[in-house]
Amino acid sequence: MQQSTQVAIIGAGPSGLLLGHLLARAGIHNVILERHSAEHVLGRVRAGILERTTVDLLDQAGLAERLHRESLVHDGIYIAFDGQRQHIDLKGLSGHAVVVYGQTEITRDLMSARAAAGLVTHYEASGVALHDFQNGQKPWLSYLRQGKPQELHCDFIAGCDGFHGVARHSVPPDAIRTFERTYPFGWLGVLADTPPVAPELVYAQHPRGFALCSMRSKTRSRCYLQCSLTDSVEQWSDELFWAELRSRLDPVSAAALQPAPSIEKSIAPLRSFVAEPMRFGKLFLAGDAAHIVPPTGAKGLNLAVSDVRYLAEGLIEHFRERSRVGLDHYSARALRRVWRAERFSWAMTRLLHSFPDQGSFDHKLQQAELDYLFSSRAAQTALAENYVGLALDA
Numbered sequence: 001m002q003q004s005t006q007v008a009i010i011g012a013g014p015s016g017l018l019l020g021h022l023l024a025r026a027g028i029h030n031v032i033l034e035r036h037s038a039e040h041v042l043g044r045v046r047a048g049i050l051e052r053t054t055v056d057l058l059d060q061a062g063l064a065e066r067l068h069r070e071s072l073v074h075d076g077i078y079i080a081f082d083g084q085r086q087h088i089d090l091k092g093l094s095g096h097a098v099v100v101y102g103q104t105e106i107t108r109d110l111m112s113a114r115a116a117a118g119l120v121t122h123y124e125a126s127g128v129a130l131h132d133f134q135n136g137q138k139p140w141l142s143y144l145r146q147g148k149p150q151e152l153h154c155d156f157i158a159g160c161d162g163f164h165g166v167a168r169h170s171v172p173p174d175a176i177r178t179f180e181r182t183y184p185f186g187w188l189g190v191l192a193d194t195p196p197v198a199p200e201l202v203y204a205q206h207p208r209g210f211a212l213c214s215m216r217s218k219t220r221s222r223c224y225l226q227c228s229l230t231d232s233v234e235q236w237s238d239e240l241f242w243a244e245l246r247s248r249l250d251p252v253s254a255a256a257l258q259p260a261p262s263i264e265k266s267i268a269p270l271r272s273f274v275a276e277p278m279r280f281g282k283l284f285l286a287g288d289a290a291h292i293v294p295p296t297g298a299k300g301l302n303l304a305v306s307d308v309r310y311l312a313e314g315l316i317e318h319f320r321e322r323s324r325v326g327l328d329h330y331s332a333r334a335l336r337r338v339w340r341a342e343r344f345s346w347a348m349t350r351l352l353h354s355f356p357d358q359g360s361f362d363h364k365l366q367q368a369e370l371d372y373l374f375s376s377r378a379a380q381t382a383l384a385e386n387y388v389g390l391a392l393d394a
């Protein structure tokens with residue numbers, strides 16, 4: 001069966017759903033092809049911290065009503081090391097706070113808005129393939145739905161299909177450059193109905209490894225441990241997880257820890273990755289399809305949102321004013337923000353994790369950097385302004 005639309009979006013994660021919402025509000029027809037079911041997409045537990053620019057965009061798009069009802073506003077974070085817990089006053093230093101609201105909830109809000117608007121999302125669309133996006137012809141997608149071949153003809157394709165998606169992998173190798181750094185460890189994450197150990201997030205640097213105590217509400221915690229890449233979830237009982245977390249925290253946080261049964265437990269590898277450019281003829285990449293950051297800086301989801309903002313602006317300008325300017329500048333504009341977030345996420349990861357090949361000199365450098373951070377308002381201000389999110393087009 002053949003369908004037509006103005007923008008064909010691959011992926012119903014935050015990037016694809018938000019782009020579809022912004023385009024529809026501007027009267028631009030779009031169809032999303034998602035390889036999994038909506039339940040599967042919602043079942044992935046991921047990000048939790050929103051920058052002010054992300055909340056502003058969700059507000060402008062009429063998507064933030066439940067967010068404002070249910071989210072938590074945090075004016076700071078804690079960094080624990082060497083048996084102490086120090087506070088970084090994000091709001092006092094940068095003028096901005098961050099918002100705690102799980103990616104799952106944003107995805108749920110976006111799915112509800114799309115369904116309410118009667119917009120088309122084909123879930124469980126398999127075998128998506130991209131055609132004619134670079135040869136000046138009209139691009140189109142082929143895919144299978146319930147085993148039956150389908151075609152989706154369009155003016156543009158948005159690759160919002162994540163790191164392992166098909167869009168980036170459809171670009172001829174000589175047309176794309178990739179930059180990558182992998183890390184010799186992963187993050188073991190646990191979601192549990194237990195009160196957070198502190199009123200704000202606690203990032204802990206410890207010789208046994210990094211730990212993070214985040215949250216989804218005042219009664220639900222999301223905690224992480226740096227773990228080996230060879231670890232499996234099965235090796236980590238709840239008891240072992242909570243005992244190891246307690247051993248890596250400062251005494252005040254450790255004393256507040258209340259172990260509880262895990263609701264979700266998963267291991268994610270860490271990676272820094274950027275593909276350049278983010279446009280290939282009529283194909284545009286956005287979000288994890290184009291870049292990945294280690295989650296230490298809480299940037300992944302927020303970067304996806306700023307990509308989508310820029311891409312939506314360019315597409316709306318194209319369809320409304322027949323102007324190419326926004327689309328021609330999309331890649332360079334997005335990549336400037338991407339690389340600043342890549343730098344910050346790498347720096348936070350290097351500062352707070354134990355690297356297996358790290359010698360005693362590197363360890364002393366880490367300690368000296370933390371010591372300097374907590375003796376310098378300038379250093380804390382630099383961390384704060386990056387953590388809350390740099391101004392758009394700064």
Ligand code: FAS
Nearest residue numbers: 011013014015035047161162165268287288295298300301
């Ligand atoms: P996504 O990967 O979320 O969505 C892509 C969608 O495309 C998926 O639904 C996928 O099923 C679909 N898709 C893929 N291939 C397809 C195909 N061939 N055909 C059709 N559909 C296809 N960020 C943070 O800020 N903090 C965190 O703590 C954090 N933790 C993370 C943990 C994990 C395990 C991962 C993988 C990421 C994490 N991130 C975190 C980053 C994450 O939140 C991403 O930045 C965010 O999901 C980006 O959204 P999308 O670009 O929509 O990509």
Ligand code: PHB
Nearest residue numbers: 047048214295296297298
């Ligand atoms: C989360 O709540 O999942 C979270 C928070 C901050 C991070 C990473 C993950 O840096």
